[in-house]
Amino acid sequence: MTTRxxxxxxxxxxxxxxxxxxxxxxxxxxxxxRGHVVLVGALDIDPSLVGQRVDSLVGGQSDVEVTSxxxxxxxxxxxxxxxxxxxxxxxxxxxxxxDCVQAGAHVVSSTEELTYPYxxxxxxxxxxxxxxxxxxxxxxxxxxxxxxxxxxxxxxxxGVSTSADRIEVERIVDAARRRxxxxxxxxxxxxxxxxxxxxxxxxxxxxGLRESVELVASGLRWVLDEMEETLxxxxxxxxxxxxxxxxxxxxVCGIHQTAVGRCRGAERIRLTLKMFLxxxxxxxxxxxxxxxxxxxxxxGGIFGDTATVGALINAIPQVMSSAPGLHTVTSVPLPRxxxx
Amino acid sequence: MTTRxxxxxxxxxxxxxxxxxxxxxxxxxxxxxRGHVVLVGALDIDPSLVGQRVDSLVGGQSDVEVTSxxxxxxxxxxxxxxxxxxxxxxxxxxxxxxDCVQAGAHVVSSTEELTYPYxxxxxxxxxxxxxxxxxxxxxxxxxxxxxxxxxxxxxxxxGVSTSADRIEVERIVDAARRRxxxxxxxxxxxxxxxxxxxxxxxxxxxxGLRESVELVASGLRWVLDEMEETLxxxxxxxxxxxxxxxxxxxxVCGIHQTAVGRCRGAERIRLTLKMFLxxxxxxxxxxxxxxxxxxxxxxGGIFGDTATVGALINAIPQVMSSAPGLHTVTSVPLPRxxxx
Numbered sequence: 001m002t003t004r005x006x007x008x009x010x011x012x013x014x015x016x017x018x019x020x021x022x023x024x025x026x027x028x029x030x031x032x033x034r035g036h037v038v039l040v041g042a043l044d045i046d047p048s049l050v051g052q053r054v055d056s057l058v059g060g061q062s063d064v065e066v067t068s069x070x071x072x073x074x075x076x077x078x079x080x081x082x083x084x085x086x087x088x089x090x091x092x093x094x095x096x097x098x099d100c101v102q103a104g105a106h107v108v109s110s111t112e113e114l115t116y117p118y119x120x121x122x123x124x125x126x127x128x129x130x131x132x133x134x135x136x137x138x139x140x141x142x143x144x145x146x147x148x149x150x151x152x153x154x155x156x157x158x159g160v161s162t163s164a165d166r167i168e169v170e171r172i173v174d175a176a177r178r179r180x181x182x183x184x185x186x187x188x189x190x191x192x193x194x195x196x197x198x199x200x201x202x203x204x205x206x207x208g209l210r211e212s213v214e215l216v217a218s219g220l221r222w223v224l225d226e227m228e229e230t231l232x233x234x235x236x237x238x239x240x241x242x243x244x245x246x247x248x249x250x251x252v253c254g255i256h257q258t259a260v261g262r263c264r265g266a267e268r269i270r271l272t273l274k275m276f277l278x279x280x281x282x283x284x285x286x287x288x289x290x291x292x293x294x295x296x297x298x299x300g301g302i303f304g305d306t307a308t309v310g311a312l313i314n315a316i317p318q319v320m321s322s323a324p325g326l327h328t329v330t331s332v333p334l335p336r337x338x339x340x
Numbered sequence: 341m342t343t344r345x346x347x348x349x350x351x352x353x354x355x356x357x358x359x360x361x362x363x364x365x366x367x368x369x370x371x372x373x374r375g376h377v378v379l380v381g382a383l384d385i386d387p388s389l390v391g392q393r394v395d396s397l398v399g400g401q402s403d404v405e406v407t408s409x410x411x412x413x414x415x416x417x418x419x420x421x422x423x424x425x426x427x428x429x430x431x432x433x434x435x436x437x438x439d440c441v442q443a444g445a446h447v448v449s450s451t452e453e454l455t456y457p458y459x460x461x462x463x464x465x466x467x468x469x470x471x472x473x474x475x476x477x478x479x480x481x482x483x484x485x486x487x488x489x490x491x492x493x494x495x496x497x498x499g500v501s502t503s504a505d506r507i508e509v510e511r512i513v514d515a516a517r518r519r520x521x522x523x524x525x526x527x528x529x530x531x532x533x534x535x536x537x538x539x540x541x542x543x544x545x546x547x548g549l550r551e552s553v554e555l556v557a558s559g560l561r562w563v564l565d566e567m568e569e570t571l572x573x574x575x576x577x578x579x580x581x582x583x584x585x586x587x588x589x590x591x592v593c594g595i596h597q598t599a600v601g602r603c604r605g606a607e608r609i610r611l612t613l614k615m616f617l618x619x620x621x622x623x624x625x626x627x628x629x630x631x632x633x634x635x636x637x638x639x640g641g642i643f644g645d646t647a648t649v650g651a652l653i654n655a656i657p658q659v660m661s662s663a664p665g666l667h668t669v670t671s672v673p674l675p676r677x678x679x680x
Contacts, residue, residue, distance in 0.1 A: 027502045148500050152674060156496045159654060159675030160488050160647035162367045219676045290677070292643035292650070296636065303632035307500035310632070314499060321671075331661075334492060334674055335499030336559045337630070 010316055013041035013079035013105065015096060016086035017049050017066055019179050020110060022058045023309045024083050029060030036339030037316065040077040042066045070096060074103035081319060083312050084109035088207040090121055094128070097139060101131045106319040107139045108312050112208035114141025115151075116215045116328055129326035138319040140327045144307035145171065146208035149284050149298075150271050151215035152329045157286045157294045158220065164290030166268055167216060172301060173275040174282045175254050176242035179305050186275050187233065187252045188245040195233040195252045205231045206273055209259040213269050217261055219330040222268060224261040232256045234276040242277050253277040314338045349378045350656055353419035353445065354394075355436060356426035357384035357406055359519050360450060362398045363649045364423050369400035376679030377656065380417040382406045410436060414443035421659060423652050424449035428547045430461055434468070437479060441471045446659040447479045448652050452548035454481025455491075456555045456668055469666035478659040480667045484647035485511065486548035489624050489638075490611050491555035492669045497626045497634045498560065504630030506608055507556060512641060513615040514622045515594050516582035519645050526615050527573065527592045528585040535573040535592050545571045546613055549599040553609050557601055559670040562608060564601040572596045574616040582617050593617040654678045 009032070014025045021044070028039045042054050045068050055062045067073045074082075082100040087093045090113040097114075100107045117125045132139045141147065150169045158164050175183050186205065187195050198204040210229060217224050236253040239246065247253045254276020261269035282301030288294040316339075318332040329335070349372070354365045361384070368379045382394045385408050395402045407413045414422075422440040427433045430453040437454075440447045457465045472479045481487065490509045498504050515523050526545065527535050538544040550569060557564050576593040579586065587593045594616020601609035622641030628634040656679075658672040669675070 030503075144500050152499065153496070155674055155676035156493070158677035159492065160484050160642060160650035161677040161680075162646055162650040162653060163370075164677050164680055219674070220680060222680070290680075292646045293640075294642065295639040297639060299635040299637060300633075302500060302634065306502055306632045310500035310502040313502060330674055330676070332673065334495055334559070334670055334672070336495035336670070337498035337501040337504050340501075340504055340560060340562070340630075 009035055009038045010320065011040045011078065011080045012037045012316065013043065013074070013077060013082045014039065015043045015070070015082050015084040015100065017042055017044035017046070017057065018085065019181060020308055021085040023305065024085060024312055025054050026058040026060060027309050027313055029055070029058065029062055031313070031339040034339060039064055040079050041073050043070055043073055044068065070099045074099060074105065078103070079105045081106045081108060081316050084111065085312070088112045089203070090114055090117055090124060094124060097128065098131055101135050101137055101139060104135055104137060106137045108315040108319055109139070109141050110143045110308060110312060111141050112143065112146055112211060115143070115146040115208060116211040116218065117141070119214055125326060132326055133324045136324045138322050138324060138327055140315055140319050140329070140332065142315050142329050143311050144302060144304050146211045146215065147329055148307065148311050148335070149302050150209070150273070151212040152335060153284065153296070154216050154286045155219040155330060157288050157296045158290070160292070161288055161290045161294070164220070164288050166289040168270045168287045170272045170285045171274070172279050172282050173304060174277070174279040175275050176240070176277040177303070180244045182304070183242055183244055183277065186254045188242070188254065188277055189247045190252045192233055192235060192252060199231055205255050206257050206275060209257055209271055209273060212271055213259045213261045215328060215330060216269050218328070222263065224263055224268065226262040228260045230258045234274065236277070240278040245277065247277055254279070310337070349375055350660065351380045351418065351420045352377045352656065353381035353383065353414070353417060353422045354379065355383045355410070355422050355424040355440065357382055357386070357389050357397065358425065359521060360648055361425040363645065364425060364652055365394050366398040366400060367649050367653055369395070369398065369402055371653070371679040374679060379404055380419050381413050383410055383413055384408065410439045411443070414439060414445065418443070419445045421446045421448060421656050424451065425652070428452045429543070430454055430457055430464060434464060437468065438471055441475050441477055441479060444475055444477060446477045448655040448659055449479070449481050450483045450648060450652060451481050452483065452486055452551060455483070455486040455548060456551040456558065457481070459554055465666060472666055473664045476664045478662050478664060478667055480655055480659050480669070480672065482655050482669050483651050484642060484644050486551045486555065487669055488647065488651050488675070489642050490549070490613070491552040492675060493624065493636070494556050494626045495559040495670060497628050497636045498630070500632070501628055501630045501634070504560070504628050506629040508610045508627045510612045510625045511614070512619050512622050513644060514617070514619040515615050516580070516617040517643070520584045522644070523582055523584055523617065526594045528582070528594065528617055529587045530592045532573055532575060532592060539571055545595050546597050546615060549597055549611055549613060552611055553599045553601045555668060555670060556609050558668070562603065564603055564608065566602040568600045570598045574614065580618040585617065587617055594619070650677070
């Protein structure tokens with residue numbers, strides 16, 4: 001395939017070398033061979049990774065080594081864009097993002113809470129926006145979910161609507177095909193009692209459903225006055241197995257999570273996420289109740305592990321062509337594949 | 341539904357009061373009641389329309405009258421945005437678009453050839469881009485097809501791709517449910533001999549398939565070295581009827597059109613459009629052959645007449661938030677419904 005070359009390869013630093021970060025680095029090295037990007041650095045604090053060559057960790061060809069001092073590395077390699085994949089919660093990664101911004105790098109982050117931070121963290125959002133503007137860079141949170149399957153696609157499905165009353169999104173994921181941390185995150189193998197304990201404690205289940213509702217609402221300028229979230233266990237009816245877990249009948253094999261946005265008592269947005277080992281018919285579905293009615297189905301579903309990497313990498317040209325500041329997926333150009 | 345109000349209603353002029361233009365005016369008046377836009381003018385050269393009040397033509401409530409002098413009306417009402425729906429071919433509408441630009445108005449046009457004009461009209465594209473930049477406005481060609489169903493959606497379907505080799509889009513439309521001019525445009529009721537005559541003459545069939553291929557290719561930065569288009573009649577096997585046409589067996593009831601883009605002999609983009617009276621299973625389908633594979637289906641298809649209006653109106657905030665110049669749907673923010 002011949003692709004039009006970019007003026008210069010984009011200098012990208014991978015911040016976080018966990019499973020997703022390593023998958024990003026792998027994909028970046030493939031794109032490096034085509035001249036679209038060049039991997040200039042890799043950061044992680046895990047002592048077992050620091051000092052290792054990236055190519056020894058992910059394959060491909062690169063003499064970049066994993067380092068742990070963010071400020072020093074950022075100053076030394078001066079990336080155009082940082083792909084940031086270290087955590088789900090904004091307060092705990094804020095310092096890392098600010099380090100990148102202050103080094104003059106755009107940030108594309110998989111931090112779920114960053115995909116729509118304005119309601120939950122108004123102060124922190126302002127701080128990030130001001131810092132990004134001061135350093136003439138863009139900060140964007142994205143991923144497959146939140147960031148694409150249950151928000152960007154839902155908004156794009158309204159692209160030709162003259163009116164819309166209600167939006168429903170359903171995502172069914174066979175978690176058995178996904179990476180181990182995801183399987184652990186949804187409680188694979190735990191008891192229902194333990195599930196309830198973790199739910200009470202918080203920070204459990206899929207992070208980002210609330211953010212997806214807020215992205216859809218803000219994209220349509222809908223004012224919601226009520227948001228309701230539910231999180232229930234999916235219990236195995238028979239033994240289900242994945243590469244990493246073996247879940248007997250009666251134990252938890254995943255989650256059934258919903259987020260509903262209402263306005264004056266009327267339901268406007270309903271997101272349903274079912275993610276469990278052995279889910280039979282993986283799919284993504286968006287229904288727009290409006291004019292014209294839209295019923296969009298991704299048959300077989302969007303495979304999340306690969307798609308997260310795609311969402312992050314494909315945002316590279318988007319952040320480079322947007323006005324400085326804190327963005328969401330609704331304020332950058334139409335998402336599409338980059339550097340094929 | 342409560343929606344967040346815009347700072348001020350957008351002043352919109354409707355340029356062209358044919359079936360699509362009138363449908364736009366109707367939709368604009370509905371949005372005017374919610375404070376998102378205000379219809380400030382309506383232009384058409386048809387003597388049977390000039391002098392008539394818009395609300396007498398489209399319903400709703402408005403004291404705007406249809407006028408025919410574009411320059412005078414534009415100067416008098418000073419619209420922020422013009423919705424332009426007068427023709428398919430760029431050379432014949434270029435003067436109208438430049439009039440709007442010179443009056444300081446953004447232009448959202450349904451002109452199919454404007455959705456990707458760079459290859460077919462490089463000079464004219466430069467002229468429009470320079471004029472738009474000189475007057476600090478945006479010019480954008482869009483619609484349901486080209487502009488959405490076979491290009492924007494196809495690109496959005498690659499939003500999480502880490503690689504993509506080939507893209508296939510199929511759109512099946514039951515033309516019997518569409519407006520009369522569209523049914524006429526696809527040759528409903530003519531003989532196969534007449535179909536072939538019109539095909540030889542050119543300007544017949546669906547306009548914009550080539551532009552959709554070019555939008556997808558340019559959005560992905562793919563360099564195509566070959567483009568092939570075919571246009572075949574769909575022949576009625578039995579009597580098919582619409583509100584406007586009655587087509588006996590053996591006569592033409594519509595079109596089967598394809599556009600294929602290749603690179604070094606390998607097929608990369610294939611668009612298939614079947615639009616005929618009585619098509620049984622209307623649908624839109626996008627398949628991305630890549631990682632992850634994506635198979636997106638719009639069940640029942642996107643109903644075109646309404647969707648064209650939606651595409652044009654939903655582009656209003658997009659042109660207002662983009663940098664001045666000539667744009668395509670790939671360079672403006674994620675499309676989504678506006679002013680619900």
